[in-house]
Amino acid sequence: MSTITQPTPTAARRQQNGLTSQQIRAGIGGAIAVGGLVLMVANQMNVAYLLLGLLLGLLVWKPFHGILVAYSIISVYPVLRIVSISLRPSTGLLSRSLDIIPAGATLQSYNNLFNEEPFLQWAWNSLSITVTVSIIGVAVAATGAYAFSRWRFFGRRPALIFLLTTQMIPAGMLVIPIFVIVAQLGLANQIIGLVLAYISTAVPFSIWILKGYYDTIPPDLEEAAMVDGCNRMEAFWRIILPLSTPALSIVFLFNFLAAWSEFIVAKVILTAQSVMTWPLGLNQLIGTFQTDWGKYAAGSVLVTVPVLLLFMWQSKYLISGLTLGSVKS
Numbered sequence: 001m002s003t004i005t006q007p008t009p010t011a012a013r014r015q016q017n018g019l020t021s022q023q024i025r026a027g028i029g030g031a032i033a034v035g036g037l038v039l040m041v042a043n044q045m046n047v048a049y050l051l052l053g054l055l056l057g058l059l060v061w062k063p064f065h066g067i068l069v070a071y072s073i074i075s076v077y078p079v080l081r082i083v084s085i086s087l088r089p090s091t092g093l094l095s096r097s098l099d100i101i102p103a104g105a106t107l108q109s110y111n112n113l114f115n116e117e118p119f120l121q122w123a124w125n126s127l128s129i130t131v132t133v134s135i136i137g138v139a140v141a142a143t144g145a146y147a148f149s150r151w152r153f154f155g156r157r158p159a160l161i162f163l164l165t166t167q168m169i170p171a172g173m174l175v176i177p178i179f180v181i182v183a184q185l186g187l188a189n190q191i192i193g194l195v196l197a198y199i200s201t202a203v204p205f206s207i208w209i210l211k212g213y214y215d216t217i218p219p220d221l222e223e224a225a226m227v228d229g230c231n232r233m234e235a236f237w238r239i240i241l242p243l244s245t246p247a248l249s250i251v252f253l254f255n256f257l258a259a260w261s262e263f264i265v266a267k268v269i270l271t272a273q274s275v276m277t278w279p280l281g282l283n284q285l286i287g288t289f290q291t292d293w294g295k296y297a298a299g300s301v302l303v304t305v306p307v308l309l310l311f312m313w314q315s316k317y318l319i320s321g322l323t324l325g326s327v328k329s
Helices: 009-042 047-061 065-089 108-116 119-150 156-166 170-183 189-217 217-229 232-243 247-260 265-269 278-282 295-301 303-312 313-324
Strands: none
Touching: 009 047, 047 065, 065 108, 065 295, 108 119, 108 295, 108 313, 119 156, 119 189, 119 232, 119 247, 119 278, 119 295, 156 189, 170 189, 170 247, 170 265, 189 232, 189 265, 217 232, 232 247, 247 303, 247 313, 265 278, 303 313
């Protein structure tokens, strides 16, 4: 016979007090929001007062939600400022106005960027380098991490520690040795030289991520596949790689981001106009006495589009790829 437990008087009072407290916060938050609406009407329909009132009201009503919204606004606002500068007419580039959509907004800066600068060439060079580095980095790291995960060979742990140690060296310290190696190979001022330099720095971190993910996949799956007639390589190709799609996507994304916006190594290896990437190209727009901020902001907005599209495409893998890749050696 089942019994129904009744809440104790103390628990009931706590529940009632919590509900009352939530109602009080909701009322105060609503009053603050209404105050923002009143200030907006009193100040010639200035929407900023309404938004501020809504934010303060949310902070009172739902503090955690309010903090997240405030942080999102702080994070997004600089990006919106860059968009605003790219839309300003040439006579208003140095304006101190905080309007997101400036007065007399125009696309002239984008038009000048494409007509006066080889921006498409810069973007193509960056895209070809980045995609090549990402694909080769994933391929090399996938096989290397599989070896570290499945076999226990002499020097395995020191090799893993060595790979991790390479990530602790600042990028600036690697510029000179990387340039010397690239120059000795006769690949200076060539895209392939920059690709090799990026791959050498991307593979160690990628191996660590994939190795941790492979450790979470039971070896029984491969053994069952080999019992059914697969060899080791076929089991890796047909079993491990499909199960590792989230981790492979994360590694591809990390390699893409690292190569897409890198400046220091590219500045040392590439000097010719025909092989410049977009960071080098936009850097040329910064003059000693004058800078075309309109074209610079327009280029900054355009180069975020590939990264944004990649994030949207791989968003379903972000959480699973980062959390399931446990660091277990």
